[in-house]
Amino acid sequence: MQAFQLHQPNSVASATQQRAGKDDARFLAGGQSLLAAMRLGLNSASELIDLSKIPGLAGIKVDGNGIVIGAMTRHADVAASADVKRLIPALAALAGSIGDRQVRNMGTIGGSIANADPAADYPAAVLGLGATVQTNKRAIAADDFFKGFYETALAEDELITSVRFPVPTKGAYEKFKNPASRFALVGVFVAQTAGGVRVAVTGAAGSVFRVSAIEAALAGNWSAAAAKAVRVSADGLNSDLHASAEYRAHLITVLAARAVAAS
C-alpha cells in the first residue's frame, strides 16, 4: 500500500479538524471498503484519520420511537442487537446479510453510508425507513443524504456520528445477492412508516432510490400482488456483466413483492 500519515484522534472535534481543508485525507472507520480500495489502487489518501479510538461513537440506544446507532457500530453488533431484532428485525437481518462474518466484525454503519456504494445494503434501510443521519454539524434526512454514485450530502470535514431509525409499523428487506461479492444485485426495502409507505432500491442504479409507483400501489393495498403489478422502467438502471437493466427492473417488483409478503 502507498505510504500515508495516520492520525488516531480521541475526539470528534480533533478528527474533523485534521480532515478540514485537506482534499487528500480520509476518515478510516472499519477500513473494509477503504483499505481494500487503496490496496487495489482504486482510492488513495495521503492521510488517514482513524475513528476507532474516539469514545462514544459505537453503540445502540433505544430513543423514544426510534433506534440510534452510533457511526462506528459494527455490522455484526447491529445484527446481534436484541433491541434492533425486537424493534426493527428487518434492519438486524439486513446487517447480518452484509458480506461475510469477518467483514461484519469490522465494517461500520457510518462507513457504509458515507461510502454510498451503489450496491450497498445499509443505504436501502436508511432511505427505506426514512432515517436521519446525524453528523458533527447537522441532522440530514435520508431523502437529502444520497446524492448519486458514491456521492452524499456530507461536506469534506463532516463526520457521521450516528443514524436514527424510526421504528416502522412494518418493514422488510429482500436482496438478490451477487453470489461472489454478496453485494446486492438488487435489494429492496419496503416499510410502512409514520410518513407513509416507503420503497427503497439499492444495487439497480448509480445510487439508492425510491420507487414512487410501488409506494403508491402499496399505500392503497399492502400486498405482494399490488407490488408485483407495477411495471418499473429499465431506463437509467445498470446493465453490466451480472444483469441487464431489464432484468434489474423486473427484480425490483419481484423483490418488493417478496419483501411485502415477509413483512
Added chain:
Amino acid sequence: MTIHISMKVNGKAVSADVAASTTLVEFIREHLRLTGTHVGCNTAQCGACTVHVDGRAVKSCNMLAAQASGAEVTTIEGLASANGDMHPMQAAFKEHHGLQCGFCTPGMVMSALELKGRFPNATDEQIREALDGNFCRCTGYQNIVKAVKAGLAA
C-alpha cells in the same frame, strides 16, 4: 511515516515502530515472523489471513496493524498447548480430512473457533454461513464442515 504500536499477540506483549500503512498480516508475518497466518488474495476476499482481534474473527490483510494497537490478537500459532498438542479444532481438521494443501486451513480454524463462542452447537447451515468468508480451492468444503462440527463438539 512510522507509528508506534503495541498489542498482545498470543498472550505475549509486543511493540514496534512500523510504517503507518503496515497491515496487521504484514506485522504478524514479517515483523513477528508468525507465518502460520496466510495471505491468499491480500484484498479481503479469501479469508486465509483470518485472525482474532479481541475475540473477533477479522481479515488481517484488510486492517492496519495500528488499528489493532492495544488489542489482544490470536493467531493459529496461539492455539496448540505448550506441549505441542493440537487444539481440538485443529485435531478435528486432521481427523476428518478437513484439508488438502492446507493453505486455507489457518483461516478456516480461526473462523470456526469464533463460531464456537457464538453457537457451540452450530448446525451445518450455521457452519457454512460462518465460513462464508473463507475460501478453499481443494476440499469442496464437505469435510471442512464435518471437521468443524466435530471440533465444536470436542
